[in-house]
Amino acid sequence: MAKITDRQMTAKPGMGDKWLSEVAIWGHGSLVARITPSGERLFYYRYTNSSSERITFPIGTYSRDGSEGTMTLAEAGQRAKELAGLHKSGVRDVKEHLEAEEAARVAVRDAEFSRIAAEKAALEAAQARQAARKTVQYLFDHWAKVDLINRKDGGAEVRRMFEKDVLPFLGKIAVEDVKKGHITEVTDALLARGVNRMAKMIFSLMRQMFRFAVDRDLIDHDPTASIRKAKIGGKDVERDRVLSEEEIRALSRLAPQAGLLPSSEAAIWIALSTCCRIGELLNARWENVDLIKGNWHIPAEQSKNGKAHNVTLSPFATQQFKVVMASSSASEWCYPNTQNNGPVCSKTVTKQLGDRQRLPNQGILSNRSANAQALLLPGGKWTPHDLRRTGATIMTALGVLPEVAERCLNHTEENKVKRTYQRHSYAKEMAEAWRTLGIRLEQLANKT
Numbered sequence: 001m002a003k004i005t006d007r008q009m010t011a012k013p014g015m016g017d018k019w020l021s022e023v024a025i026w027g028h029g030s031l032v033a034r035i036t037p038s039g040e041r042l043f044y045y046r047y048t049n050s051s052s053e054r055i056t057f058p059i060g061t062y063s064r065d066g067s068e069g070t071m072t073l074a075e076a077g078q079r080a081k082e083l084a085g086l087h088k089s090g091v092r093d094v095k096e097h098l099e100a101e102e103a104a105r106v107a108v109r110d111a112e113f114s115r116i117a118a119e120k121a122a123l124e125a126a127q128a129r130q131a132a133r134k135t136v137q138y139l140f141d142h143w144a145k146v147d148l149i150n151r152k153d154g155g156a157e158v159r160r161m162f163e164k165d166v167l168p169f170l171g172k173i174a175v176e177d178v179k180k181g182h183i184t185e186v187t188d189a190l191l192a193r194g195v196n197r198m199a200k201m202i203f204s205l206m207r208q209m210f211r212f213a214v215d216r217d218l219i220d221h222d223p224t225a226s227i228r229k230a231k232i233g234g235k236d237v238e239r240d241r242v243l244s245e246e247e248i249r250a251l252s253r254l255a256p257q258a259g260l261l262p263s264s265e266a267a268i269w270i271a272l273s274t275c276c277r278i279g280e281l282l283n284a285r286w287e288n289v290d291l292i293k294g295n296w297h298i299p300a301e302q303s304k305n306g307k308a309h310n311v312t313l314s315p316f317a318t319q320q321f322k323v324v325m326a327s328s329s330a331s332e333w334c335y336p337n338t339q340n341n342g343p344v345c346s347k348t349v350t351k352q353l354g355d356r357q358r359l360p361n362q363g364i365l366s367n368r369s370a371n372a373q374a375l376l377l378p379g380g381k382w383t384p385h386d387l388r389r390t391g392a393t394i395m396t397a398l399g400v401l402p403e404v405a406e407r408c409l410n411h412t413e414e415n416k417v418k419r420t421y422q423r424h425s426y427a428k429e430m431a432e433a434w435r436t437l438g439i440r441l442e443q444l445a446n447k448t
Contacts, residue, residue: 004033006073009062013039021046022077024084029094031080032056043076045083050092057095059083133174134218137167142216143209152283152301157346158205165190165202175213178223187232196232203232241386242393245444247377248272252445258356258374263335266323267349269445271387273317273438275395275408277304278384279346284334291318291325298410309410312431314438316445350384357381394440400433408433 004020011018013035020033029047036042041062049055059079063070071079083094091097134142140162148155169186170178183206190199207224214222243251255265270281280298288297291313298309313321324334333343356375388409395405407426 004031004073004077006064009033009035009041009073010064011035013037024077024080025088028084028087029080030084031077033062033076043071043080045080045094047084047087047094048092049094055095057083057098133176135171136173136175136178137171139175139209139213139218140167140171143212147208147212153346161198161202161205165198166206175210176219178210178219180223180226183224183227191232200229200232203227203229241379241382241389243377243382243386243390244379245394247379247382248390248441248444250377251375254375254377257371259371260352260356261327263324263327264349264352266320267335267384268353268387269320269441270317270324271384272391273314273320273441274311274434275388275391275405275437276311277388278349279304280309282335282346282348283343285332286325286329286334287332289321289334291321294318296321303410305410305412307410307412310427311408312434314435316438316442317434353384354381391437395433395437398436398440400436401429404429404433 002022004022008020015037017037018035020035021030023030024045029045032044032046034040034042034044042058043060043062044056045059046054046056060071060076061069062073062076064072066072066075086097087094144155144159148158151158166186169189170182173182183203186206187199187203190196190202203224207222207229210219210222210224213219251268255268258265267278267281270276271278274281274296276298280302283302284296284298288299290296294313294315296311296313298311300306300308303309311317321334328334328336331340333340335344335348336342337344353375356371356373357377358372359376360373392405392409395408396402400408404426408430
């Protein structure tokens, strides 16, 4: 059987199919070419199957140059020989064999596609779950927007504490992954610094935040639940520091030499003479201070218990407010911040006083006052809140009724019956109490 040539393959089509053939392997099939009347030039492998049937199996389309999707005569001959070799090896049903192989390849390919798709879906699901796992930073920001924003400072002080002492430890951890050990890691770091009270405060705030998360189904369990607050730095000890009259005399001598701003020094005496909270003073606005009438109105939004409070200013307290006014009369705030767009931080005076009551073995803090022992008093460290307590104590020592002193402190009456039915304002008694206190402080401050 002669070889098929390109000349034959490119011959002009006839009226009917023209068939050409050449042996691929003797006894195992031939390469067959077909030229149709329409000009198609097709290749086949012809063989005899296991049922002795003659099968003509298509293997491609001819082109002289083997352009894409076609095959040259040489390529067709090579393919026919490959199939004939398969037939010679014992595979008589070549078509079915090739179809089975193709089906197997498709199955393997589909399985691989399915595996890749499943892995991709699993990865995307894992990424989605990870994205849905809110971090402690996210929780804090959400808590701040919903809850902390309602606090008087808009949550600024809590944010400052968390950004310094909590979020560096927990911020990037998923909320649901936070364990008891993470909580104690935060509090232990604070205890190691010796700030036990701060450790308790931050622990309480973390507990509030995680309970907020439980309420919103962000987590199922509060990681602080099994930690007793009393275990954080020991049991709370209620402060009872009261400055003695001798210490007040000493303070009047020490304060002018302590390197305080005049307004900060005045804050000491205003706190003593009005029994106010230091935060109420530092957030005060001049529109609420009438030095002519001698009255300071503390609005409900600036008061710790949410109750408006009117303080009658004694001449002594009025004089201290005039000292403050000398440096801030151009501002709407009595104690403006450096940008004059709000009050100073409520911790400012507390820090200034604390910096000047360091023990000799504690040294001087970096970028803080060099007068580290300037305000040390015999009775130990004192705070602005101790001045409030001291003022109320002096009042009662001077004969002011405890009931009146409590009103001067703007304490909420704990007895519900009294709170409901006793509506006497005690305004006159309170004014007299502040006046009496001011006179005594004047005596102590001016006595050398």
